[in-house]
Amino acid sequence: MFEISSFLKKSDIKNYWNKYKLVLICSFIIGLIIGSIPFFYKLNKNLRVQKLIEEQSKLKIQYKEKICKNDNSEYKKFLSLGFPKTAIQKFKNCMKEK
Secondary structure (H helix, E strand, C coil): CHHHHHHCCHHHHHHHHHHHHHHHHHHHHHHHHHHHHHHHHHHHHHHHHHHHHHHHHHHHHHHHHHHHCCCCCHHHHHHHHCCHHHHHHHHHHHHHHC
8 A cells, every 4th residue: 555655756757657657658759640641641631632632523514615716616606707805705705605
């Protein structure tokens, strides 16, 4: 019983803290790093998916522009006739439709 009460003394706890301070801090940091790995994995995965979605939307827009500006489109016809404002309106309408 005497050993237990001496173990719980403040001076002994301070001695143990001073002795094992570096070990406790390193253990905490390692635990923090290991615990955060799943978070960073999900974050990286979500960023990849978001980047792929953005690339797909850019490709869709480029495909729409290609279709709306081809040689047989109303945009090219009005542009070649000298009506740039009407051509731009036709292009915008075509982009909204498709």
